Amino acid sequence: MAAVKDRSGARYRSSVWLGRTLILVGLLAFFEVAPGRWLDELLVAQPSAIGRTLGEWMGLDGGDAVLWGAIRSTLGRAAGGLIIGTVLGLVAAFLVWRSKHIANLFEPVAAVVNSVPRIVLVPLFILWLGSGLAPIMVYVVGTAFFPIFYNVLQGLRSSDRVMLDSLRVMGAQDRDLLSAYLVPHSREYALAALMISAPLTLVSTIVGEMLMSAGGLGGLLVASRNDFDTDGIYAATLVAASLGVVTNVAVRSWNTKQRSRALEAEGL
C-alpha cells in the first residue's frame, strides 16, 4: 500500500506548535529589546514593564488592585446586558411570531431601528440619559437583542405548522407547545445567535465604557491613554484583548458542548 503523507502525525503537530511558540517568543523578545533602541520608548512598552503594571493592578507590590474591579464591572455589565437583551429578544420573537398584528406593528419598527448605526446613538443616549449606567446598558441590551430576535424569529417561522396543529389538537396550550416543540426546534437558531451576540456584548460594553469613561476596562483604557501611561495602556489593552479571547473560546466550547448534547439526544 502506498504511504499516505502523515499530515496529522505527531511530528507535524509538534512542528506547528514549535512555529507558534517561536513567533510568540520572537515578538516578545523584539518588543523587550526594541523600545529605546529602534522604537520610541514613549510609544511602545516592554513586555516586562507591561507585566509589572499588570502586577500593580492586581494588587501586588503595593499597587491598588484596580484590575479585578475593572474586570468585574465590565463583565457584570456585559453579562447583564446579554441576559436582558436575550430575554427581551426571546419574548419579542415569540410574540411577533404568535400574532400577525404585533408582527405588523413591531417588525417595521425593528427594521428601521436596526438600520440606524448603533454606535453613533451612544453619544445621543449620553445626552438624553445622563452619565450614569443607563446609556451603556441601553446600548448593550440593544446589541444583544437584535441577533437573538431575528434568529429565533426565523427559527420559529421555520417550525412545522402541521406538527403544531397536531399538538394543539392533542390539547396543548401555549406553554406546552413551547416546551414540547418550539424550544428544542429553535434551539439551534438561538445558539447561533448567542455565538454572535455574546462576544458582541462584551465589545459593546467596553465601547460604551470608553465613550463615557465609566470605569470598567473601557474606562481603564481611556484613562491610561489620557495619562500618557505607556505601560498602562498596553496593559489595559492586553487585558481587554485577553478577556475577548477567553469569552470567545468559552462561547465556542459551550456551543460545541450544546451541539454534541443535542446530537446525543437524537441518538447519534
Next chain:
Amino acid sequence: MTVTDTARDVAELGTRSGASLELRGVSLAYPGPGGAPPAPVLQDVDLSLRPGERVALIGPSGCGKSTLLNMIGGLLEPDEGQVTYDGGPIAGVNTDVGYMTQRDTLLPYRTVEANVALPLKFRHERPDDIRRRVDETLEQVGLSGFGRAYPGQLSGGMRSRAMIARTLVYRPRTLLMDEPLAALDALLRQKMQSWLLEMWGRESMTVLYVTHEIEEALLLADRIVVFSRRPARVLLDLAVTAGKPRDTRRDPDLIALHDLVWETLRDQLEAPSDATAFQEHRGSWWSRLARRRHAG
C-alpha cells in the same frame, strides 16, 4: 460477419487514430479516515484496449470504475501496477483523453457555449475556429438554440448532452465515458446511442464506456468487461461479435451474453456490502479539503 469482414476490420484497426490502453496488475487503496486501515478499491486489475476498440465496463455501484477512469485520465496513480497509454506511461493529467464524468461538471456560471468552448480556449485555438466548432458540436448533440443558456436553465438530459459536446469538441483520441446517458429518457437515449455509434465510427476513437445498463453495453461495445465489488477485479471479459445494427432483444447470442453478465452481476450485488466508507470524521479544514479530493 464473414472472415473477410473481420480481416478488413483488423487491418483497419492498425490505421485507426485511437490510442491503445493497457493496465497491468493495477491496485489502489484509499487511505482510511483517522487511523483506520486503507480501503482497497482496485485489486490486481488487468485490462487492455487496442486502438479504436470500444469497451464497456459494467460493475456494481461504487466498485471503482470511476477510480479506474481517473487513473487513465492521469488524475490518480496506482499503488501497484502500471497504466500505459499509447505505449507510454501517463505523466500528469492526460489531456489526450476525453473524460465525461458521471457528475455534473459544467461550470454553472458560464453559458453552454462558453462551457463547450473551454477545451478549445485552453488549447489557444483561434476564436473563429472555436465559434465554428462549438456551433457544429452543439448542433450534433441537438442543442443548437441553447448556446446562450446557463446550465441551470437546462434539463438533466440537456446538461448531459452539453457535457458530451464539451468532451467531443476537441476530438480526443480516446473517450472515457462514465454513464453519460444515464440522465436521459429512453427515447433520447436511443437517439444518442445511435449518434454515439456513428460518431465513434467516424472519428475512430478508442472508447472506454462505463454503464449500468447491460443492453446499452451490448448495443455499443466490441467488448464487455465485468467488474466485481470492491476490491474490484475483472470477472469477465467478453467479446461482442454481432454485426451492427444490433438487436439485443432477438439475437440469441446477445441474449445469452446478457444473461451471463446479469447472473454475474447479481451474485456481486447480493453479497453483504462494506459500510466502512460511511464513517465520517470531522477533522480540520485541511483534511476536509483533502477528503474532497478523494470523494471526487
Next chain:
Amino acid sequence: MEQAREAAARGVRAIVRRLSSDRLHSAAALIVFLALWEGAVRLGYQDEFWVSRPTLVVDKIGEWLQDGTLSTNLVRTMRIAATAFLISAVGAVVVGSAFARLRWIDDVLGWYVDIVYAVPKPALVPLFLFAFGLGDTPKFLLVVLLVFFVFYYNVRAGLATSKQSHRDALLMLGASERDVWVNLTLPTLVPFLVASARLSAALAILGTVFAEFFSYTPGMGRLVISAQYALDATSLLSVVTVLTMVGVLVDNLLRRFDRRVSSWRL
C-alpha cells in the same frame, strides 16, 4: 392645480408599487413616528432643547450641505473607510489564498489570526491613537482589522467549497493551473467576496466614525463628539440621520451588485 395633484398621485403610486410591503410598512412606521415626534415637541410635551424635532434636523442637514460641513466631514470619513476597506479586502484575499496553499503556514499563523479575531477591536483604538498619533492612521488600522477578518474567513470558506470534480474536469480538458484559477477558483470565490463586502461595508464606515470619536481630526465622528459636548441634540441627530442614509444607500448598491453578479443562479 388638478394636474399637479394627478402627477403627485401618479408619483406616489409608482413609488408604492416599487416598494415591497415590508418596506412600505417600515416607511409608514417611520413617518408615523416622525409625525408624532414633531407633534409632541411642538405641542410642548417634550423639551425641544433636549429632544429636538425632525424639521429642525432637516434644516440642520440643509445648512450643513450649504456651508460644506457635510461634504468635508463625510468625504473624509468615507475616503478613509473606502481606502482601508479596499486594502484590507485585497490583503485578506491574498493572505487567505496563500494560507490555503501552504498548510504549515496556515496552521501556525492561522492560529494567531484566530486569536486576534477574538480581540475586541474597538478596544485597540486608544492604543493605536497612542502609538500612531492623532492622524488618520489609527482609523485606518481599525477599519483594516475589522474588514480583514470578514474577508479572510469568507475566502477560506470559498476556497474550501471549490469542488475537486470540477477541477479534475477542467484539467482533463486541458486547463493549466492559471486556467483553473480563472475559470473555477475565482468565480467560486465571487459570491463569498460579495457577501463579505456587504457584511464589512457598514463595519468600515462605523469603524472610522468610532475611531474619529477619539481623535481630533475632522470627520463625522468629530461632528458627533462636538455636538455631544455642545449639548446640541439637533446636530447629533443630523449626523445619525446622514450616516443611516449613507449606510442604507451603500447596502442597497451592494445588494444590486450582488444580484447582477449572481444572475446565473436564477
